[in-house]
Amino acid sequence: MTENKSTMTETAVITQHPDYRTEIADILRSNLTPRKMQERLLQYHENDIAAALELLKKDERMRLYSILQTDTLASVLEYAGLLEEYMGELSIRKRVEILSRVEPGTAVEYLAQLEKAERNVLIELMDEDVRREITLLSSFDDDEIGSRMTTNYICVHSGVSVREAMHELIEQAADNDNISTLYVVDEEDMFVGAIDLKDLIIAREGTRLESITMSSYPYVYANEQIEDCIERMKEYSEDSIPVLDADNRLKGVLTSQDITQLVDDEMGEDYARLAGLSAEEDLKEPLKRSIGKRLPWLMVLLGLGLVVSSVVGMFEHVVAHLTLIVSFQSLILDMAGNVGTQSLAVTIRVLMDEQISGRQKLFLIGKEARVGLVNGLILGTLSVVCIGLYLVALKGQTVMMAFSVSLCTGIALVVSILLSSICGTAVPLAFKKMNVDPAVASGPLITTINDLVAVVSYYGLAWLLLIRVLHL
Numbered sequence: 001m002t003e004n005k006s007t008m009t010e011t012a013v014i015t016q017h018p019d020y021r022t023e024i025a026d027i028l029r030s031n032l033t034p035r036k037m038q039e040r041l042l043q044y045h046e047n048d049i050a051a052a053l054e055l056l057k058k059d060e061r062m063r064l065y066s067i068l069q070t071d072t073l074a075s076v077l078e079y080a081g082l083l084e085e086y087m088g089e090l091s092i093r094k095r096v097e098i099l100s101r102v103e104p105g106t107a108v109e110y111l112a113q114l115e116k117a118e119r120n121v122l123i124e125l126m127d128e129d130v131r132r133e134i135t136l137l138s139s140f141d142d143d144e145i146g147s148r149m150t151t152n153y154i155c156v157h158s159g160v161s162v163r164e165a166m167h168e169l170i171e172q173a174a175d176n177d178n179i180s181t182l183y184v185v186d187e188e189d190m191f192v193g194a195i196d197l198k199d200l201i202i203a204r205e206g207t208r209l210e211s212i213t214m215s216s217y218p219y220v221y222a223n224e225q226i227e228d229c230i231e232r233m234k235e236y237s238e239d240s241i242p243v244l245d246a247d248n249r250l251k252g253v254l255t256s257q258d259i260t261q262l263v264d265d266e267m268g269e270d271y272a273r274l275a276g277l278s279a280e281e282d283l284k285e286p287l288k289r290s291i292g293k294r295l296p297w298l299m300v301l302l303g304l305g306l307v308v309s310s311v312v313g314m315f316e317h318v319v320a321h322l323t324l325i326v327s328f329q330s331l332i333l334d335m336a337g338n339v340g341t342q343s344l345a346v347t348i349r350v351l352m353d354e355q356i357s358g359r360q361k362l363f364l365i366g367k368e369a370r371v372g373l374v375n376g377l378i379l380g381t382l383s384v385v386c387i388g389l390y391l392v393a394l395k396g397q398t399v400m401m402a403f404s405v406s407l408c409t410g411i412a413l414v415v416s417i418l419l420s421s422i423c424g425t426a427v428p429l430a431f432k433k434m435n436v437d438p439a440v441a442s443g444p445l446i447t448t449i450n451d452l453v454a455v456v457s458y459y460g461l462a463w464l465l466l467i468r469v470l471h472l
Contacts, residue, residue, distance in 0.1 A: 020044055024052035028060050038067050046072065050079035053086060067092060074101035084113055096125045103150055104133040112138075119248055125347060136251070145229065146222030148262060149243040154182045157191045158210065162203045178255060180239045184213050189249040191242055193217050207279070219244055222251050226262055233259050306447040315459035321470065324397075325462050328387065328409045329455075335379065336416040336454035337447040343368045343424030343444050351432055354413030365425050372421025376414035384410035404470055412461045416454040 027040050041064075049068075053061060053076075065073060077098060080086055087095055087110060099107040099122065111119045111134065123131055135150050139147035154172045156165045165182065173179050182200060184192040193213040201273055203212055219242045220229050233241055233254070240253040254262075285323060350356060350364055384406045391402035424446050466472045 020048040021052040021055055023188070024049055025055045028052075028056060028063055034067050035261060041068065041098055042437050044073070046075040047079045049076045050081075053080055054082075058089065061086065061089060065094070067327040070094075070097045071101055074098045078102050079104055083110055092121065092125070096122055100126055100130045103152070104130070104137050105148060105150060108134055108137045108147075140222060143226055144222065145220050145224045145226055145243055145254070146251065148226070148258055149222065149254055150178075150254075150258065151252050152176045152178050152251040153240065153242075154179050155250060156182055156184055156195070156209075158186050158213070160199065161205070162207050162208060162209060162212075163205055165195070165200060165209055169197075178240055178253065183242055183250055183253070184209070185250050191219060191244050191250045194242070217242070220254070221246070230262055233262070301445065301448055304445075304452070305373075308448065308451050311452060312453050312459070315455075315463065318459050318463045318467065322405075322462060322466055324391075324395075324405055325408070325458075325466075326400075328405075329458065331383070332409070332412050332416055332454045332458045333451050335413060336420040336450040338377070339372060339417045340420035340424035340446045340450040343372070343421045344428060347425045347428045351428065361429055364428070365422060368421045368425040369418065372418045373414070376417035379417065380410035380414040383413055401472065404466055404472060408462050408465050409458070411465070412454070412458040415461070416450070419453045419457065420450040 011209040014461055024041065027037060030037070032040065049064075053064075056064065068076065070191065074097075077083055077086055083106070087098065090098065097108065107130075111122065112124070123134065126134070136151070137149070154169055154176055156168045160168070169179065169182060178196050182195040182197065184195060186192055193215040194217040195209070195213055218233075218236045218238065222243050222245050238256070240255045241259070242250055243252045243254060245251050313345060346368065347364065350360075384403070387406035387409055388399075388403040391397040391405060392399060395402075397405075427446060427449070
């Protein structure tokens with residue numbers, strides 16, 4: 001038993017993640033010499049050093065800036081979330097050096113947040129090559145592929161020998177670390193194909209470069225909308241995908257990390273739209289912009305809500321005659337909204353596959369309708385029993401009255417769940433057919449539509465079954 005406890009303790013010690021942030025902060029607060037402090041800090045990953053920045057005071061961060069070499073500091077700040085705040089603590093000259101070493105996309109994103117005068121000063125102080133890259137990326141809109149590409153890649157010209165290609169690789173690798181794939185262009189820089197690094201290494205000296213060049217390699221255009229080609233890029237497992245201009249000249253590449261980030265951003269946008277927002281929000285976003293994203297949708301939903309309220313008003317005579325049924329209105333509305341949102345989520349996920357056929361879409365509607373019907377029957381049966389017993393035992397209603405109301409509620413639940421399942425599937429499919437992003441069929445919109453369906457189903461059945469048929 002003692003041995004087992006000892007083993008468990010050792011396992012817990014092994015699996016516990018070290019607190020690197022605190023260790024790094026302690027090093028910077030120590031009395032070590034700058035050289036010794038630098039040696040200790042370089043034992044940690046740049047991401048861990050970046051995470052420790054939030055634990056440090058400004059004077060401690062300034063010490064870190066002066067200790068680390070520019071290349072290392074640039075890597076650290078790229079991992080940092082509050083880049084604008086930390087860069088603001090550096091001198092103009094230091095900021096230029098950092099921006100010249102980070103990914104051009106990161107530099108463009110930072111510069112876009114600055115005032116025009118300050119941005120122009122920083123750009124003017126940069127080297128010509130860096131300035132050209134930043135100008136290139138800045139020429140694209142945020143929703144275009146070109147704004148996310150990187151110029152960190154290896155390029156060789158067609159017609160050269162394997163030895164010359166290897167020489168080009170070695171020469172360019174000093175400035176570009178994405179070397180697993182080499183891109184081949186012709187004399188006019190038009191994209192020809194790609195070469196896997198392994199194929200180049202094992203190729204014999206007399207091998208023609210064309211024989212190891214993949215001419216059917218995937219590519220995208222810089223001016224393409226991200227959302228239009230995101231699914232196409234996900235189909236490939238390449239380390240990077242070339243980005244071409246309108247004349248098919250190679251302008252940059254998207255690395256696998258870039259593509260992963262694009263997918264994550266796109267899913268975030270879809271999630272925001274499902275929540276009834278026009279775009280994602282973050283913690284630092286200004287109040288006015290957040291209101292601008294939410295208010296248009298809320299105004300649309302307000303209009304739909306007024307429609308629902310007016311429909312409820314059409315059944316005033318039913319409510320006045322049978323006040324008891326109002327107690328279960330929220331049950332019908334909530335269940336219809338929940339079911340519709342579930343169907344919407346499933347449909348959006350299925351529609352991520354651009355190859356889905358019309359037959360498959362019809363099958364999806366049919367499947368969701370069957371799921372809704374079965375779930376409705378189960379939940380409706382439970383509600384008939386539970387609501388009937390509740391009204392008899394706790395509300396003192398007669399058995400006839402209690403189970404008539406519960407039967408009406410149960411049937412309304414079946415109908416509303418069935419129709420909500422169909423609505424939650426058909427609406428995004430209709431949006432897709434009209435070439436509108438199906439994520440626009442947001443959760444609040446579907447919920448409001450389903451409220452309308454549920455109100456009509458519930459009060460319509462109450463009027464027909466309880467008043468017209470049973471004469472209660």
